[in-house]
Each structure stands twice: as C-alpha cells, then as structure tokens.
Amino acid sequence: MKGRFILGRIERLFAHYTAYHQHGPLMLRYMSLLGFVGFPAFYLLRFMKSAPVYDDLVFRVVNACICIALFLREKWPEKLKPYYFAYSYGVLIVTLPLTFVFTSLKHGGGTVAVGNTLMAVFLILLLADWRNMIVMLVAGFGLATLLYVATDPAPRMPVDYVARLPILLIVLVGGSLFKFALERATAEKVRNAYASLAGSIAHEMRNPLSRIKHGLEKMEQALPPPGSTAALSHEKADVLYRQLAESELAVQRGVQLIAMILDEVNAKPMDPSALSLLSAADVVEKAVQEYGYESDEARARVNVEIIDDFHFRGEETTGLFLLFNLIRNALYYLPLHPDMQVTLTVRAGVIEISDTGPGIPAPALPTLFDPFRSVGKLGGTGLGLAYCRRVMHAFGGEISCESRLGDFTTFTLRFQPAAAAEIEAHRLTVLERARAVFAGKRVLIVEDDAAQRMITRHKLQPLGARIDLASDGVQALEALAAHHYDLVLLDLKMPVLDGFTVVEKIRRGEAPANRDTRIVAYTSEPTHLARMKTLKAGMDGFISKPCPQLPLVQALHQAMEQPAAGTCRDILAGKRILLADDSPQNRKAVAAYLKHAGAAVGEAGHGQAVLDQLQGPERWDAVLMDISMPGMDGVQAAQAIRASGMPWSEIPIVALTAHSDQHMMHAARIAGMNDFLIKPVEASVLYDKVRRLVGDEALPAAIDTGPGLPAADPAVPADAILNLARLESYQRMGMLEELLDDYLPEIRRVVLRLKDCAAAKDLQATLDAMHSLLGISGEAGAQALYQLVRSTYVPMVENRAWPADKAWLAEIDALAQESERLLRRYGARNAAGFHTA
Secondary structure, three states: OOHHHHHHHHHHHHHHHHHHHHHOOHHHHHHHHHHHHHHHHHHHOOOOOEEEEEEOOOHHHHHHHHHHHHOOOOHOOOOOHHHHHHHHHHHHHHHHHHHHHHHHHHOOHHHHHHHHHHHHHHHHHOOOHHHHHHHHHHEEEEEEEHHHHHHHHHHHOOOOHOOHHHHHHHHHHHHHHHHHHHHHHHHHHHHHHHHHHHHHHHHHHHHHHHHHHHHHHHHHHHHOOOOOOOOHHHHHHHHHHHHHHHHHHHHHHHHHHHHHHHHHOOOOOOOHHHHHHEEEHHHHHHHHHHOOOOOOOHHEEEEEEOOOEEEEOHHHHHHHHHHHHHHHHHHHHOOOOOOOEEEEEEEOEEEEEOOOOOOOHHHHHHHHHOOOOOOOOOOOOHHHHHHHHHHHOOOOOEEEEEEEOOEEEEEEOOOOOOHHHHHHHHHHHHHHHHHHOOOOOOEEEEEEOOOHHHHHHHHHHOOOOEEEEEEEHHHHHHHHHHHOOEEEEEEOOOOOOOOOHHHHHHHHHHHHHHOOEEEEEEEOOHHHHHHHHHHOOOOOOEEOOOHHHHHHHHHHHHHHHOOOOOOOOOOOOOEEEEEEHHHHHHHHHHHHHHHHOOEEEEEEEEHHHHHHOOOOOOOOOOOEEEEEOOOOOOHHHHHHHHHHHOOOHOEEEEEEEEEOOOHHHHHHHHHOEEEEEEOOOHHHHHHHHHHHHHOOOOOOOOOOOOOOOOOOOOOOOOOOOHHHHHHHHHHHOOOOHHHHHHHHHHHHHHHHHHHHOOOOOOOOHHHHHHHHHHHHHHHOOOOHHHHHHHHHHHHHHHHHHOOOOOOOOHHHHHHHHHHHHHHHHHHHHHOOOOOOO
C-alpha cells in the first residue's frame, strides 16, 4: 500500500514535468544542442588558458553524447519515443546540477565554480516546473556530493563555495518568483486574447445563426398545423426546401469561418499536393454564384467582368473561400451605402475585387493584412485578410489593396499564370482519366433545349461513351426502359415531366434496369438549393448551367467513381472490419452502420484485444480504433501493430476520437494511423473513409490534418436536443429500439459515475467518465448533451484542471435527464414495441 502511494506521488510529479514540456519541447532541444556544443568548447577554451586542477574531459564527453541523443529525438525508434521525457529528466539532472557541482568541488570552489553553479540553477529554473526544479536540484546536488566524497582521496568542502550558498538560495527564490509572475502575466495575456477571439467569433457567428433562425421561422409558417390532414402544396414545399437550403448554407458558412480562423491562428500550412490547375474565370463565376447573400438586393450588387481568362495553380475550395471573404468584406458596408457596386474582374494574371464603398484610410493600408487587424468593423476577428494573404502565398501569388476614402476599395490578387503547354497537358490528362472510366459506358442526356442537348453531347464526345439523347421526361423513361445506362445527365425543368418526377419514377422501379443508375442534375437553380433538392430526390450530384467542358467532365467523372445513391448497403460487402472501443454502446452503433453496408464486423474493448484478434486465424481488412481505451490505448495499439513485423502490420487503421486536438492527431500520425473519425460517427463519412482505405485507391501515408479540425455534429441546429437525422438512420436500419434500450440506462449510469468521481475530486476518473458520456451521448443522438459535455471535457483534458463554472456538473445532469426523456418519447412514437429498463 505504501509502495503504491509513493509510486503514485512520483507519477503525479512526473506528470507535471511532461505537462510543462508537452507544448514546448523545443526548450529541451535547444538546451541539448547548447550542451553538445558548449561542453567540449569550454573544455578546449579552459585547456588553452592553463592546466585544469581536475581534468573533467570524460564528464564533458559523456554529457555531449547524452545531449546530442536528446537533440535527435526524431531519429529515435518509434518504440523508444514514449520514453523521451523520462530520458530528458535524467539528462537535466546529470548535465546541470550533478556535473557543475561535482566539478566545482573537484576544483576547490572559487568564483568560477560559484558562477557555474548559479548557471546550472538558472537553467533548471527555466526547464522545469517548481516541483521538479526542487527535486532535480536536490537530486543533482546530493549525487554530486556523494560522487565527490566517493572519488576524492581527501574530500573537503570549499569554504568560499559553501559561504555563497545563501546567494544561491536568494537566486533560486527570486528567480522562481519572477518566473511565476511572468507565467501569470503570460496566462493573463492568453486569457485576454482568447476572450477577444471568442467575442469576435461570437460576433461573426451571429449572422449565420440569425439566418438559421429566420429559416426555421419560415419553415414553421409553411408547415400545416399539427394534426392537419391537408396535403402540403407545391408552393409551401418549395418554401421549405429553399429555407432548408439557405439554413444549410448558413451552417456551411459558419463552419468555413471557424475553419478559416483556426487555420490562421494555428498558421497551418497548405499541402502543395492539393494544388491543381484552375481557371480564374471559373473560380470567380463559381464564387459569385455560390456565395451566401443576405438578400436578392445584395446579389444584384455583385458583378463579374471577364476580360482575359487565365489558369493558375491553386486549391478550389480554399480559393473560393478567399473570394467569399473579400466579397463579404465589401458587402459589409451595403446597408450604409445602398448604391454601392462590387465588381470582380478577371484579366491576364490578375483578379480584382472592387467596390464603391466608403474606402479605407491611408494610414491603415500598410497593416491591413496583419492578423487581428480590423478596420471599420466592430467585433471583427481581424483574421480574414491575413488568411487571404497566406492563401495567396500558398498559391505562389500576392494580394494588395488600393483605396481612396469615400470613393473606392480594390483588392488585387496577382497570380503566376500557367503556360499554354501546361494548360493543354492538364486538359488532356483530365479527359484521359475520364475516358478510362467512361469508355464503353452508356450515357443518357435529357434536355428539352435542342441547342443545349447538342452542345452537351459535343462536350462529352471525347469520353468514348455511347451518348443517347432525350428531349423530355417521357422520352427519357422510354429510353431507360429499353436500355441500361451507366449515367443520366438530367435537366430539372422540363415540360410534361420535370426532372424530379423522372427521378422518382426511376428510383421507384419503373425502369428496373436503371433503378440504381447514377443520375446527375443539370440545373440553373442556385447551388445551395440544387444541392438540397437533388440529394433529397435521390440523385448523385448536380452541375450548374452553363458549364465549360472540363468542369462538366470532372463532375461526371466524380459521380461515376462514387457509389450510386441508395447502394450503400453493398459498398463494403466482403470486407472484414475490426472495431475497437471500450464502450459497448458505441461499438454497437458503429457496427450497425458497417453491417448495413455489408461488412463483417469484429469487436474489441481495448488495444490488447485488437492485437489478440489480429494474431488469430481471421483476416481483417481494416481496424477502427478508439484513441482513449483502458490498458493499451489506441495510439499504443497502433504503435504495436506497426512494429510487429507481422503480415498485418500494414493494415489500415482509422482513429475514433471525440477530442480532435492537434496533439492527439500528431500522436496518432506518429503511431501510424491512416485517418480519423470524429465521434459521433456519421454514416456517410464512415463509409467514405473505410471504402477509400480498403478499396482500390491508394492508402494515405498518415492522418490528413485538413484545413481545420471537424467540430461538433452539424446535423441539426445547435439549440436542438436530439439529432433526429441520426435517430432516423437507426430506425431505417431497424436498430432504434435495441440501441435505445442499451443507451438510455448507460447514459444514466455514466452520469451517476461522473457525479461520484467529481464529488471525490478525482480528476482522471472524472475525465474517463466524461469520455464515456461523450461517446454514448453522441451515438445515441443526444446532440445537445454531446456538445455540452464536449465543450467542458476538451478544456479539462488540455488544462488538466476543473472547470471554472461551478454549475457545470448540474447542467450536464439536467440536460442528461431531459435528453433521456425526449429519447424515450421519440422511441415510443417511432419504434414498435419500444421499452426501456
């Protein structure tokens, strides 16, 4: 018992040391490099002056060697890297207090010895928290004294050296107080910065949240009264779809804003491999078309002028968001300047975004692109233009601004245009890749405009597919009844039978050979509205009219490479997936998704069980593994798999986690994991990642940290209690009753455990209980509870401290009870024979 107590104290002491260096290991590397150079250099310098009293060459060589080993951390074998901080602890004791005190005693004290000892104390003061500083100094001084007494034939304590120990104590106390004050001041600055950033984000997010609220109010007005048997009119259905689409667009814009802010705060570099050849005109047209305008009036104020198109190397999504940001900045002043115009101009190597708004004061222009600078925008983050500059640098270009107060503002994006030979090579590559997919396939173009039909057919002619034409929905159904088609390109607005009616008949089986064929909408509707309607109708994608040849071919190619709508049941057929999570409820939910897609699923509750099953006779195609598990966790298990040398050592591994910080992702990447999924797992994301890893596509070398980390599940508005989309998916799979029977008692049990752990002030046990509640609530569809627990859990993990809000536990308890009540009610209404314990 006493031994366990002492071991526990040592572990807590060492935890303070690792936490001190967790986010700043560069201090150790710089110190080790200084030691590697300094120990031999000062020996030579002293040797050139006079013969030393004590030749400490061996000490210095040993210290230089252990320092360089500390510096070369990236060269360590993977199995040794977890012991890096323990090794550094020993290095600091040996190279600083032990070496300097021992050699000082050997040299008989003196001014130099006192100075060396003070330097050792000062460095330890910088490199450790106060608890470990005391331990290191006591251990180093004690070991140095013992070694001196044991190795010197006539040991004596130099009087002048001992007499200066009070000075050493004063330095130690004064330095510690100064360091403490500095850390407190730094922490206060960080808190102020976080508060400012949080306030700015809250200000920026009010707009998309207000749009969602407005959309919900419009949807409420369009819905018939409760209990009404009246059919929903086409006009009201259209209102619902439009408001749903605009609300979804608002969510996307909010997520993009958060991603942009996080990317800029973290200075995340762009992956050069993500760059491809883009048409400036296409990107500008798409940005203006897809931007989420506040009103039709705002859209009417934005114009496009294409003088001379050019191609540049960039990443489309990032480029679009750059333009969204500049359009948003210009339209910000529209309420004050209702007659203003915004013009996006494309000319050779340049995109200009000009507005006739209030202009920018000349003194503000030189610092306009600096982070956290905002001109004339109360509550702005000041990160948007800094993000734009970083994107342009990643694209190999520049951004500048010219403005005259009260007259105009023009942002100029200067690119490096691609050469004609590169453009032609890119065009041929795109067509060749698409031709490899479409050769021998049969495509049906359904379009009531004769000229549009012929133009589209001409664009697709190089693909080597057999292309048939239909002028309306009736002809399309006749063709589909007579032949099997691999893809249908379908106009949505046609007389007699519109595109949506045609799709409904196809999916219902009126053309049996084409029930699951890929259908891509060709529409002039707004992008966000077309995306919502076509997805709901069971289509596989959409293309906006008009569309140049290359984007058209790329969109159809992408649709062909994705599973057709409604065929997810078979996309993992024949695959064997090993699923590891310490929560049986979480395993059941994810396993249900995998089995629904045709996969065979094995389950494990911890890392060692994963290794045991991999060593068994069964063959596995992939491992889905929770990061936080008792005993051997996900990272340790991944390390063991990669280091095993067994045939299954290269098996694809996907990390499951509810805590998606950079440190965790870095640890997962170093351990050899290939990708990650954020809990609660969404079926579409799960299928996409697993299919990509176990299919024919190349396996990524490591986790893609992406632009920005995934946040909480956006399936429903943030103020909703339940994730109805998740619950409906369980109901479609016939799993609702079984899952709720399991989840509801488990949520109650975990909340009780959480309250007991918090009452006992056991932080680690509390974190473990919150981790369990996080996974269970997310998978059970208790969306609000999931978000509340996550917002509390993540700071607790990162800071290793209790929440400042004393009511945090009561809020979780109350929301858990409300979530349980609503889940019971939902289950009673939607699952036949539903019952819970």
